[in-house]
Amino acid sequence: MGCSSCSTGKGGQPRGCKNNGTCGSDGCNKLTVFDWLSNMTLPSGQQAFDCVEVRFKNSRKEFFRNKDNLTLSIGDVVATEASPGHDVGIVTLVGELVKVQMKKKGVDPNAEDLPKVYRKASQKDIDIWQKARDREADVQKRSRELALGLKLQMKISDVEFQGDGSKATFYYTAEERVDFRQLIKDMARSFNVRIEMRQIGYRQEASRLGGIGSCGRELCCSTWLTDFRSVSTASARYQQLSLNPQKLAGQCGKLKCCLNYELDAYLDALKEFPNQDVRLQTEKGEAVCQKIDIFQRLLWYAYDGEWAKWHLLTLDQVKSIISDNKKKKKVASLEEFSAEVEEKNNKKEFENVVGQDSLTRFDRPKKRRKSNNNNKKSSKNQSQNQNRRHKPKQKRRRPKNG
Numbered sequence: 001m002g003c004s005s006c007s008t009g010k011g012g013q014p015r016g017c018k019n020n021g022t023c024g025s026d027g028c029n030k031l032t033v034f035d036w037l038s039n040m041t042l043p044s045g046q047q048a049f050d051c052v053e054v055r056f057k058n059s060r061k062e063f064f065r066n067k068d069n070l071t072l073s074i075g076d077v078v079a080t081e082a083s084p085g086h087d088v089g090i091v092t093l094v095g096e097l098v099k100v101q102m103k104k105k106g107v108d109p110n111a112e113d114l115p116k117v118y119r120k121a122s123q124k125d126i127d128i129w130q131k132a133r134d135r136e137a138d139v140q141k142r143s144r145e146l147a148l149g150l151k152l153q154m155k156i157s158d159v160e161f162q163g164d165g166s167k168a169t170f171y172y173t174a175e176e177r178v179d180f181r182q183l184i185k186d187m188a189r190s191f192n193v194r195i196e197m198r199q200i201g202y203r204q205e206a207s208r209l210g211g212i213g214s215c216g217r218e219l220c221c222s223t224w225l226t227d228f229r230s231v232s233t234a235s236a237r238y239q240q241l242s243l244n245p246q247k248l249a250g251q252c253g254k255l256k257c258c259l260n261y262e263l264d265a266y267l268d269a270l271k272e273f274p275n276q277d278v279r280l281q282t283e284k285g286e287a288v289c290q291k292i293d294i295f296q297r298l299l300w301y302a303y304d305g306e307w308a309k310w311h312l313l314t315l316d317q318v319k320s321i322i323s324d325n326k327k328k329k330k331v332a333s334l335e336e337f338s339a340e341v342e343e344k345n346n347k348k349e350f351e352n353v354v355g356q357d358s359l360t361r362f363d364r365p366k367k368r369r370k371s372n373n374n375n376k377k378s379s380k381n382q383s384q385n386q387n388r389r390h391k392p393k394q395k396r397r398r399p400k401n402g
Contacts, residue, residue: 031055031226033093033101035074042096051109052117053093053101054080057160059208061092063107065114072117079125079163081115084194088121088129088163125163132161139191143170146186154178157205167194173205203228206252213250220257231255235263238270240292269294273315274322281325284333287311301334311338 033053042048050066064080066072076091093101102109121129140159147154154174161168168191172178184195200208207221221228236248236259250256273292280287280301287301290310297315302308311334313321321331331337 031059031061031092033097035093035095035097037095037097048094049096049099049109051098051102051114052078052091053098054078054089054117055092056087056089059158059160062089063098063102063105063114064117067116068119070117070120072120077121077126079118079121081118082162082164082167085162085164085166086118088125121163128165129163132163132165136161139168142190143183143187146190147180147183150183150186152178152180152183154180155205157200158208161193165193167196169196169198171198171200171205171208173200173202201228202252203254203257206250211251213256214247215258219251221252225257228257229260231257231259235259238263238266240294266294272297273299274318278322280318280321280334281330282321282333283330287334303334311335313337 050069051063052066052072053061054064055061062080064078070078072078072091072094074091074094077088078091079086079088081087099109107114136159139161140156143156143159147156153176154172156170156172158171159168160171170187180197184197187195203221206219207225210222211219213219231254233243233248233255236243236255239259239262241248241259248255248259273294276289276292278289282303285303285305287303289299290302290307291300292298299313299315299318300310301313301318302310313334314337317337321337324331
């Protein structure tokens with residue numbers, strides 16, 4: 001946690017805010033935007049931008065117009081307009097930087113239909129908001145039981161109550177279309193609130209629930225990643241990764257978002273390489289590319305019909321062969337080029353001059369050493385046996401008959 005007051009408590013929840021990272025100090029939220037204009041003053045005669053950015057439950061943000069010119073700052077809890085009633089959120093951004101964020105999200109700053117900020121939240125508003133937030137876990141459990149009772153093929157992953165407690169939004173995932181009309185009636189009867197159902201994708205579900213990835217770190221989508229870009233298997237092919245769905249899929253069951261992180265570096269490196277469909281013309285026959293090592297600039301080729309025997313070539317050698325083929329010249333064979341490369345690769349690049357032991361020494365079975373006591377006992381037994389050998393045998397006396 002980035003917030004100093006959010007030490008971990010029972011069940012993995014923060015002890016300070018108990019809101020799974022949505023604390024009021026705004027130090028451990030992935031939707032936080034750094035206000036780099038906070039230390040700058042506006043020119044004389046220019047009014048401050050009258051819109052603010054408000055966050056709700058660390059999963060969504062909305063923009064509101066400050067018509068009453070309230071003095072708001074980052075971290076203030078405000079009551080905002082909602083339909084119906086009002087909602088309670090935390091201000092995350094004020095000033096001219098809000099205009100930049102609105103343009104980024106495609107929201108018109110001059111739109112007249114923007115909802116407005118009513119007031120700063122009073123203690124009564126905050127108490128009602130906290131009571132509604134405390135109900136979310138029980139309501140989610142009960143709603144799942146109702147969905148299972150109706151045999152609906154859906155999973156309710158999260159529940160969000162409105163600030164005044166009059167409305168609850170249920171986020172669910174489903175592979176097919178679900179008829180949840182009866183479910184809404186049952187939930188409205190059980191919870192006495194207005195019900196809204198909102199379907200989300202599996203990636204959005206993973207970002208809401210959180211978890212640990214195969215790398216050992218928290219999921220990117222639940223910590224810092226705010227937008228989902230499309231990931232295709234082509235990104236795995238460019239990085240020479242095996243197309244194993246179990247290794248390429250994340251917690252959400254989709255392709256991992258981190259496959260796009262290093263894709264640009266691989267694409268830049270592949271610009272120097274020739275197309276893998278290009279065949280090398282030699283007097284011994286045609287050679288086809290089998291494998292590429294991008295960062296070591298190495299390629300493996302094999303002749304037609306000799307697929308088990310690969311020949312290692314450098315990128316410069318392949319380019320020279322292709323240029324000769326364009327001039328209708330054939331090289332003698334690939335063995336001449338591969339021999340030079342293998343000699344260079346066989347040279348030792350590292351030598352253990354310090355004389356450190358091998359790490360595999362711990363894998364060897366340990367030899368049991370006999371203790372000194374056992375040695376003393378064995379030597380004592382040996383001396384007794386020697387004395388017995390040197391002693392003359394005594395004749396046994398027969399008892400006299402009385």
